[in-house]
Amino acid sequence: MSDSCYDRLCALDREVAPLGQAMAVMGWDQEVNLPPKGLAARASALAALAGESHRRLSAPEVGEWLAGAEAEGANDEVAAANLRLWREGYDRRTKLPQSFVEEKSKVSSEAKMAWAGARKASDFALFAPLLEKQVELARRQSDYLGYDDHPYDALINLYERGMTTAKLRSLFGSFRAELAEIAAEAVERTKANPSREFTGSFPVEAQQQFNREVAESIGFDFEAGRIDTTTHPFCSGNAPGDTRLTTRYYDHDFSASCFGVLHEAGHGLYDQGLPAEHYPHPAYESVSLGIHESQSRMWENHVGRGLAFWQRWTQRAGELFPQLAGWTPEEMVAAVNRANFSFIRVDADEATYDLHIALRFEIEQALVSGELEVKDVPAAWNSAFKQSFGLEVPDDSKGCLQDIHWAMGGIGYFPTYTLGNLASAQLMEAAMQDESVASGYHAGDTLPLLAWMRERVHRHGSILTPDEIIQKATGKELSPDAFLGHLRTRFLG
Amino acid sequence: MSDSCYDRLCALDREVAPLGQAMAVMGWDQEVNLPPKGLAARASALAALAGESHRRLSAPEVGEWLAGAEAEGANDEVAAANLRLWREGYDRRTKLPQSFVEEKSKVSSEAKMAWAGARKASDFALFAPLLEKQVELARRQSDYLGYDDHPYDALINLYERGMTTAKLRSLFGSFRAELAEIAAEAVERTKANPSREFTGSFPVEAQQQFNREVAESIGFDFEAGRIDTTTHPFCSGNAPGDTRLTTRYYDHDFSASCFGVLHEAGHGLYDQGLPAEHYPHPAYESVSLGIHESQSRMWENHVGRGLAFWQRWTQRAGELFPQLAGWTPEEMVAAVNRANFSFIRVDADEATYDLHIALRFEIEQALVSGELEVKDVPAAWNSAFKQSFGLEVPDDSKGCLQDIHWAMGGIGYFPTYTLGNLASAQLMEAAMQDESVASGYHAGDTLPLLAWMRERVHRHGSILTPDEIIQKATGKELSPDAFLGHLRTRFLG
Numbered sequence: 013m014s015d016s017c018y019d020r021l022c023a024l025d026r027e028v029a030p031l032g033q034a035m036a037v038m039g040w041d042q043e044v045n046l047p048p049k050g051l052a053a054r055a056s057a058l059a060a061l062a063g064e065s066h067r068r069l070s071a072p073e074v075g076e077w078l079a080g081a082e083a084e085g086a087n088d089e090v091a092a093a094n095l096r097l098w099r100e101g102y103d104r105r106t107k108l109p110q111s112f113v114e115e116k117s118k119v120s121s122e123a124k125m126a127w128a129g130a131r132k133a134s135d136f137a138l139f140a141p142l143l144e145k146q147v148e149l150a151r152r153q154s155d156y157l158g159y160d161d162h163p164y165d166a167l168i169n170l171y172e173r174g175m176t177t178a179k180l181r182s183l184f185g186s187f188r189a190e191l192a193e194i195a196a197e198a199v200e201r202t203k204a205n206p207s208r209e210f211t212g213s214f215p216v217e218a219q220q221q222f223n224r225e226v227a228e229s230i231g232f233d234f235e236a237g238r239i240d241t242t243t244h245p246f247c248s249g250n251a252p253g254d255t256r257l258t259t260r261y262y263d264h265d266f267s268a269s270c271f272g273v274l275h276e277a278g279h280g281l282y283d284q285g286l287p288a289e290h291y292p293h294p295a296y297e298s299v300s301l302g303i304h305e306s307q308s309r310m311w312e313n314h315v316g317r318g319l320a321f322w323q324r325w326t327q328r329a330g331e332l333f334p335q336l337a338g339w340t341p342e343e344m345v346a347a348v349n350r351a352n353f354s355f356i357r358v359d360a361d362e363a364t365y366d367l368h369i370a371l372r373f374e375i376e377q378a379l380v381s382g383e384l385e386v387k388d389v390p391a392a393w394n395s396a397f398k399q400s401f402g403l404e405v406p407d408d409s410k411g412c413l414q415d416i417h418w419a420m421g422g423i424g425y426f427p428t429y430t431l432g433n434l435a436s437a438q439l440m441e442a443a444m445q446d447e448s449v450a451s452g453y454h455a456g457d458t459l460p461l462l463a464w465m466r467e468r469v470h471r472h473g474s475i476l477t478p479d480e481i482i483q484k485a486t487g488k489e490l491s492p493d494a495f496l497g498h499l500r501t502r503f504l505g
Numbered sequence: 506m507s508d509s510c511y512d513r514l515c516a517l518d519r520e521v522a523p524l525g526q527a528m529a530v531m532g533w534d535q536e537v538n539l540p541p542k543g544l545a546a547r548a549s550a551l552a553a554l555a556g557e558s559h560r561r562l563s564a565p566e567v568g569e570w571l572a573g574a575e576a577e578g579a580n581d582e583v584a585a586a587n588l589r590l591w592r593e594g595y596d597r598r599t600k601l602p603q604s605f606v607e608e609k610s611k612v613s614s615e616a617k618m619a620w621a622g623a624r625k626a627s628d629f630a631l632f633a634p635l636l637e638k639q640v641e642l643a644r645r646q647s648d649y650l651g652y653d654d655h656p657y658d659a660l661i662n663l664y665e666r667g668m669t670t671a672k673l674r675s676l677f678g679s680f681r682a683e684l685a686e687i688a689a690e691a692v693e694r695t696k697a698n699p700s701r702e703f704t705g706s707f708p709v710e711a712q713q714q715f716n717r718e719v720a721e722s723i724g725f726d727f728e729a730g731r732i733d734t735t736t737h738p739f740c741s742g743n744a745p746g747d748t749r750l751t752t753r754y755y756d757h758d759f760s761a762s763c764f765g766v767l768h769e770a771g772h773g774l775y776d777q778g779l780p781a782e783h784y785p786h787p788a789y790e791s792v793s794l795g796i797h798e799s800q801s802r803m804w805e806n807h808v809g810r811g812l813a814f815w816q817r818w819t820q821r822a823g824e825l826f827p828q829l830a831g832w833t834p835e836e837m838v839a840a841v842n843r844a845n846f847s848f849i850r851v852d853a854d855e856a857t858y859d860l861h862i863a864l865r866f867e868i869e870q871a872l873v874s875g876e877l878e879v880k881d882v883p884a885a886w887n888s889a890f891k892q893s894f895g896l897e898v899p900d901d902s903k904g905c906l907q908d909i910h911w912a913m914g915g916i917g918y919f920p921t922y923t924l925g926n927l928a929s930a931q932l933m934e935a936a937m938q939d940e941s942v943a944s945g946y947h948a949g950d951t952l953p954l955l956a957w958m959r960e961r962v963h964r965h966g967s968i969l970t971p972d973e974i975i976q977k978a979t980g981k982e983l984s985p986d987a988f989l990g991h992l993r994t995r996f997l998g
Binding site for chain 2: 026038041051052053253254291
């Protein structure tokens, strides 16, 4: 009997997976390809598919199958993970009414389009009505899901299991002061020791060539993925064998798209390393946004901004971009590790990045609790930014309109970036204890590092929890120690 | 009661439309973007979505609603068309088992991939096993659907309502001899009066620029569509506001991609002119492949290969492609209207094109009836080609592997191209009776022609039948007269 319940849940996954794949491909397509007049039909189709998927996964008989499968128990750790995650998803889903899920999907499609227009025009008023809706939906979502302490808890939990507002406040509290000191000192040193500057034009085609070679060299499989161009870079794991990165190009600085690709390829390597044999069941899935971000940050920062990387790639960069001919790897490392208090999170250096996250974390909490109104977001943002970064935000496209997350309905998402930075440093520190990883790394070959991550992170999908992955891979719980140590070495060494 | 049945069928359309949109976008994406390792998951998702859509539309209660709605009768011609087309679809669908529909979708995905590889390698053996499956599926489909005379009848009817093998044989018979004479004479004249040749390289970027300007000038709305690159050009109307063309580029001949875009944009203009207010109900849909093709052929041939068009565009072509500077419109017209017996259907001129179709029509009938085995297709093709065109096919990529249609499972589709050519000439002849259409046309402005087609063809969706559209727009039934007259004027004038 329970075998049969488990099998029914597996069959349900197979029935619903095509809807999930359709939503992933259509969501990617909406960012990359969709003509504007196609938005209305697309938004309504995505809302309907989300609703249909939700309806099937939250049907009463699913609850009965789950209870039956749980009564029988799991035969192995994969089945145990599936059971645990089916339960988590079912409980979460049955708390959200069908109409709510459809509304959120529709509002998110519309809000993304409004956001893109508002950002282009740097006009917050064009986005505000949709952000109002998203905040209101976030509050309703918290109410449906329930929380003990702060309505924001329920939202964080959607992205990082077991995380709370209080824990995050404590974590940020434990290192924000030290981070601010390191950042200020790093900015000082950058000012005192100016690096060489990138000059001239970096043609997009040459940037694409460079990025592709770099992505291939770190192991991204282009037979199972691709790179496209969007306003806001992302990585979409549509299905096994179909992992898509996007980036954006600046004519004056090739490194922005290069680090963008390293970042998204880090996400992509994780997706390409997930245990395809468990698709389309929950054990296949990536385990949390924090762990996902640990991988993107690793290839972007720990690999891409290191000396060994530029010992391998400086000459090639000089071939593709003649203005870089004659640069030394050390000059390149200095140029891509300048610390500055600047406006745009995704362009921020490692030393100041998490101060951007801390700011968003404060604003999100205040929006959700009602302490801050949407109309006051630009003023609140600009004031907090002045305080943390000492800079006046010149317009909202460089301020509160820079990120797509709120438009997507992802309130509660930002803190996972900082969790990822901490995990990234801790995993890297542990991996470098392995002789082959360390010697490869120093020779500009990160395939042993990838193999280490495949073995200890990627292949586990969601079979282990985020905590278990960190604990088993590094021998200790997540802490800011490795991250702060890394920043000190890199910026104050 | 019957009102309620009609409403239920409308609600069903709205429920199923998102699946249709997903299949359209994912099908387009498979041709344009999908990395090869993503094919397995994509094929299985598309098969599942097709099966789900089929299952819902052929459920027993749908038959009850249909009977109820029919008993009440329709309030207007739109409702009448919806009822008629729901009935047609339901009867067709309930004759096909769910498992058959899923199998056909899966085989088609795999066959398209195998075909692309076989065509690249010019190795029919790589495609033959999948073509065997498609022929076998086509025969089973005929058996399920039923037919009076020839199993091929059931297949043609999928693309052109009311058409039969006998009618097509009679139609081809009525003008094939005259067509062959015109073609032979046109080829003679081309040989006797050689036109200027295109020389040098036509960079893809310049071709794209030219094509885009041309497509915009004939009224294709890029806010509601786009152009991409694929091996085999097509037009995909994903949803209202989202119509996508594809083309391919040859470095040595800009005109191939230009006429490809004019052709697909002709399809696209029809899609963009469909009555969006009736989406997602059958009255919204395009009415038949023959009528669809009449529109693509009109912009490709009647507009794009005419003198007025090149009086407008020759100078611009010379700006983008310096080797064309100094060409006269007359020289350009001569260069793009050369008649040749050549291998590739999609590159064929108007005078010889329908001989390619006649060949495929014969082979398809023989495959379906069992008179021809798949393994003998290359020999049969090459022999028939020698007879019609006087040429030895050098390899299968220039012969029986050139078209995607059989890989897609579209046996019975080819004859609609000839039906389209006949309809195109007949509609054009009628439109040119209108003073504003004719004077616009001769001044290089085809927007009045588009307005005429919008009014008499596009806006009717499937509210009128193909026969009614032709009859109302041209005052007579479909015949080869206008087409043969057009060929004589163009090639023997």
